[in-house]
Amino acid sequence: VLDGLRRIVRNFIESREYETSVNEFVKELQKELIRSDVNVRLVMDLTKKIKERAAEERPPPGLTRRDWFLSIVYEQLVNLFGGPERPQVKPPKKPWVVLLVGLQGSGKTTTAGKLAYFYKLEGYKVGLVAADTFRPGAYEQLKTLGEAVGVPVYGEPGSKDAVSIAVKGVEFFREKGFDVIIIDTAGRHHREEDLLAEMEDIAGRVRPDEVVLVLDASIGQQAFEVASKFHNKTPVGSIIVTKLDGTAKGGGALSAVAATGARIKFVGTGEKIDELEVFDPKRFVARIMGLGDLEGLLERVKKAKVELSEKDVEDILEGRVNMRIVYKQLVSLRKMGPLRKILEMIPGLQVRMPVEVDSKTLEEKMEKWLAAINSMTYEELDNPEVIDKSRVKRISYGAGVDPEDVKALLKQYEAVKSISKQLKRQKNLLAKMGLDT
Ligand code: GDP
Ligand code: MG
Structure with missing residues (x-):
């Protein structure tokens, strides 16, 4: 009697109930990812994969389905971010010229200061170049940051020629044997085309080693478009996501990754100069999946009984x-x-x-x-x-x-x-x- 019952129960769980729970899980996950600003088409692709795997495979014994599915999603997402390893942030050569691009308010100037501080602590000689000639007070803002961390700032207050400043600034620090040269730029112009053209000019003249797209975590679904626009003019080598201390989950960054093929290298986690962290794909994925403790989940996936x-x-x-x-x-x-x-x-x-x-x-x-x-x-x-x-x-x-x-x-x-x-x-x-x- 019991055997029969058990079979029925098992069939029930493994057929109807299983499918229902997969569907419920997928719906929940889609909502969470879209709430986290992950691109909708990407969300659909991901959940389709989960459904396929759920149809073909069964969770290993001792593991809840929910944990099992989550681990599949985690794997897929982490791969989209370039794998579980943290990115390499050591400058591969000297000097390493970095051009920061991004929209006004995305956090470029703040990030320039943070990067200068970060690399200074690593023992590099760092110089900052103030090539935002559009925003009033842009030079002073960078100057203040530079002074706070003891890093020299090249700028020409009053000049409107951002390209010339960038070229001269890089030359200035190069001649002095600096290791890392960071160029801060404008994020807005009278017209968007002007801004993009200026970035293209600067990149063409300075030939930076790395163009870094600075992206506000709350940019949301616009991330793809914004990243594409910059990438078309100044091929983006890496991405920095700022304001991750806010409420935004930062899933838009995934669109920027998709649009540029670049990796996220750093994240900004506050307004203070030391609130910059090397990107941790696992933690980031946990965040956009709405999971607090991903390590814990992965542990359970390994050995839960x-x-x-x-x-x-x-x-x-x-x-x-x-x-x-x-x-x-x-x-x-x-x-x-x-x-x-x-x-x-x-x-x-x-x-x-x-x-x-x-x-x-x-x-x-x-x-x-x-x-x-x-x-x-x-x-x-x-x-x-x-x-x-x-x-x-x-x-x-x-x-x-x-x-x-x-x-x-x-x-x-x-x-x-x-x-x-x-x-x-x-x-x-x-x-x-x-x-x-
Ligand atoms: P820019 O226009 O791209 O140069 O942006 P700013 O560097 O001037 O930053 C715009 C605002 O965002 C400033 O108020 C910064 O203090 C703030 N900001 C930049 N990065 C972060 C971050 O990681 N967290 C928080 N909370 N605020 C940030
Ligand atoms: Mg700025």
Whole structure:
């Protein structure tokens, strides 16, 4: 009887339920990625791949489907960013001439200062060139930054000839044997064509070793167009994404990568001079996927095992539960992370949790619950019904938690028991319909 039931349950999970959960996951993921400004077509491509793999493969035993799918998406996204390794940021030759381009307000001048500071700390002799002649006060802004970090700034206040400044500035530092020369440019002109033409001129005359596109993380879906425009005039060698300390997830950067074929090398994480980090693809992908702890997920993908045994599952299906099962459930739940789908660990996903457990609160309570369980007697573990008021007091005292926490745990137990009872009823129903053979 049980074998038949198990087969039905398994078929159910692996066919209909499996497909439903794939579709649900894909929908959720699409929303998250689009919310993170990842290009819509790219999102569709990605999710199509997941559906294909989900149709062909099954998650390895012990891994929740959600974690498994996430790891597939992660892999695909990380590849789009050029792989899991951090980029090489060491200047390959001396001097290394860097031309910063990007829209007004994207953070070029700030980033010029940050880069100067970064490379100075690495032991390089760095010079800054102020070639934004459009924005009033652009020279002074860079000058101030340079002074703050002790890096000389070449500029010609009052001049309108950005190309000439760039050429002379680079020459100035080159002659003095500087290692890294960073050119800050305008981000706006009277007309967009003028700006792009100026960048083309500067790049043509200076012949920089690296054109760096500076991109505000919040640029969103426009990133592709903006990056393409610059790339057409001044082939972009690398990208710096700024303002990642803000709310924007920065998925637009992926479009810029697609438009230019360039790698992201640095990210800006604040207004301060030292708030620049070498790009970490893993962390960035975790961010646009809306995952807090990607390392944790990857760990779980490697070694997660569901704690419930066959016997436990049998017991649950028979309507028999005890505190030990609840305990195992809590432990595996915590191992899997605070996921809302506690029921993924029990066959019979059609059952709804009678008590809606908020995963965050659950995670907070978990410690206390586990402590309380550890303070229970064997009798209490096997038959939690015996736990009366005075036992609650004793357990909470022994575990160092509030009696309220112990009561909440008992409620959790009741919830699991009620699920178990429902499963048993369903089993009986299936048996009556002759489906259990
Ligand atoms: P530019 O017009 O491209 O030269 O941009 P600016 O360097 O003048 O920066 C525009 C604004 O963005 C300034 O207020 C900067 O302080 C701010 N900014 C630049 N990078 C970052 C960053 O990584 N995080 C935050 N929060 N603000 C930034
Ligand atoms: Mg500027």
